[in-house]
Amino acid sequence: xxxxxxxxxxxxxxxxxxxxxxxxxxxxxxxxxxxxxxxxxxxxxxxxxxxxxxxxxxxxxxxxxxxxxxxxxxxxxxxxxxxxxxxxxxxxxxxxxxxxxxxxxxxxxxxxxxxxxxxxxxxxxxxxxxxxxxxxxxxxxxxxxxxxxxxxxxxxxxxxxxxxxxxxxxxxxxxxxxxxxxxxxxxxxxxxxxxxxxxxxxxxxxxxxxxxxxxxxxxxxxxxxxxxxxxxxxxxxxxxxxxxxxxxxxxxxxxxxxxxxxxxxxxxxxxxxxxxxxxxxxxxxxxxxxxxxxxxxxxxxxxxxxxxxxxxxxxxxxxxxxxxxxxxxxxxxxxxxxxxxxxxxxxxxxxxxxxxxxxxxxxxxxxxxxxxxxxxxxxxxxxxxxxxxxxxxxxxxxxxxxxxxxxxxxxxxxxxxxxxxxxxxxxxxx
Numbered sequence: 001x002x003x004x005x006x007x008x009x010x011x012x013x014x015x016x017x018x019x020x021x022x023x024x025x026x027x028x029x030x031x032x033x034x035x036x037x038x039x040x041x042x043x044x045x046x047x048x049x050x051x052x053x054x055x056x057x058x059x060x061x062x063x064x065x066x067x068x069x070x071x072x073x074x075x076x077x078x079x080x081x082x083x084x085x086x087x088x089x090x091x092x093x094x095x096x097x098x099x100x101x102x103x104x105x106x107x108x109x110x111x112x113x114x115x116x117x118x119x120x121x122x123x124x125x126x127x128x129x130x131x132x133x134x135x136x137x138x139x140x141x142x143x144x145x146x147x148x149x150x151x152x153x154x155x156x157x158x159x160x161x162x163x164x165x166x167x168x169x170x171x172x173x174x175x176x177x178x179x180x181x182x183x184x185x186x187x188x189x190x191x192x193x194x195x196x197x198x199x200x201x202x203x204x205x206x207x208x209x210x211x212x213x214x215x216x217x218x219x220x221x222x223x224x225x226x227x228x229x230x231x232x233x234x235x236x237x238x239x240x241x242x243x244x245x246x247x248x249x250x251x252x253x254x255x256x257x258x259x260x261x262x263x264x265x266x267x268x269x270x271x272x273x274x275x276x277x278x279x280x281x282x283x284x285x286x287x288x289x290x291x292x293x294x295x296x297x298x299x300x301x302x303x304x305x306x307x308x309x310x311x312x313x314x315x316x317x318x319x320x321x322x323x324x325x326x327x328x329x330x331x332x333x334x335x336x337x338x339x340x341x342x343x344x345x346x347x348x349x350x351x352x353x354x355x356x357x358x359x360x361x362x363x364x365x366x367x368x369x370x371x372x373x374x375x376x377x378x379x380x381x382x383x384x385x386x387x388x389x390x391x392x393x394x395x396x397x398x399x400x401x402x403x404x405x406x407x408x409x410x411x412x413x414x415x416x417x418x419x420x421x422x423x424x425x426x427x428x429x430x
Contacts, residue, residue, distance in 0.1 A: 018043035019063035028360035031117035043058035051251030065091040075105040121337035140273040143294040148311035153334045154280025162193040166241040192272040195245035211235030214247035219256040289322040
């Protein structure tokens with residue numbers, strides 16, 4: 001049995017309260033005196049941005065009791081530029097215009113400042129719990145593909161794996177009926193290929209796709225990353241797979257830190273069911289190690305050549321030196337030739353990794369498809385290579401099952417908003 005979910009501890013956290021009312025600020029400070037630090041801030045967008053960047057609050061309280069239009073504008077800004085940050089409206093439930101302004105803004109919850117102060121902390125804890133559960137339910141799975149050197153076929157494998165995974169999601173989406181509360185954006189997930197291997201941008205080339213938005217751009221726009229941006233900025237293969245490549249100029253990679261890069265990978269997992277991270281030939285071992293730590297599964301790709309085996313052994317040793325436990329990794333032997341005396345099991349034994357999958361040598365078939373600008377999976381579904389990759393796809397589905405989770409339990413404020421929205425009509429509808 002799984003352990004019960006525990007609400008996040010809010011004891012030592014900081015919260016911003018955007019309000020010009022000294023009375024309301026004093027009330028909230030008293031209400032949360034044992035629940036965290038409340039930092040009053042002038043309700044202006046620039047001031048809020050600076051404070052959010054400085055103290056990283058767990059949530060923002062936004063006062064709707066005074067300038068309703070300004071509060072709505074601030075909320076729209078927070079949801080656009082700080083989408084992961086919960087926002088609670090404050091005001092008096094006895095003032096219909098205040099409640100209506102909060103409803104129009106779409107705050108995550110509402111604090112009635114005419115109610116007992118002891119109600120605030122349970123409301124806050126409930127919101128943080130729901131958000132944490134929702135993030136966990138939405139989170140997809142990251143599959144990292146490592147290759148110690150260029151030429152091992154990692155990018156070919158990554159593109160086929162992403163393409164065939166997306167095909168299954170497309171089929172499943174066509175066969176299911178969206179739930180009444182599910183928006184179009186919530187149903188539009190699927191697979192992303194992180195084209196981070198070397199030579200750079202080969203994944204784009206294999207998928208016959210172009211992109212002006214790079215992994216570095218994604219890091220720079222991490223704060224604004226939402227479903228709309230991903231749909232418009234990321235390149236998409238005709239089959240639906242999203243592709244995020246390295247920049248055309250690799251010098252730009254120096255502009256971002258490894259921590260920020262891994263933060264992007266983590267954020268993307270909230271928007272895609274699977275993301276395939278192609279790290280074949282990638283030379284920055286610290287980034288590889290951090291990505292492996294974040295990944296749900298890591299497949300190390302090797303072939304039968306002595307050079308590949310030695311390079312892979314060196315890669316594993318470097319990862320161990322950075323705290324990566326080898327039991328987190330498993331081995332994929334690519335381009336296997338039965339005529340070579342060294343078997344896949346022999347290589348796995350030498351590298352001390354469990355053998356996960358074996359892919360056949362299909363160089364001619366792959367080159368023939370590529371020369372026509374096509375993927376082998378599209379022109380020869382029954383090819384042994386494609387069938388072997390489909391085996392990997394099926395293994396992922398068996399292990400992770402349906403990653404589409406039901407929506408989290410709604411709060412009383414959510415229920416109130418739904419009820420009120422059903423009764424209230426805009427002036428245009430009258």
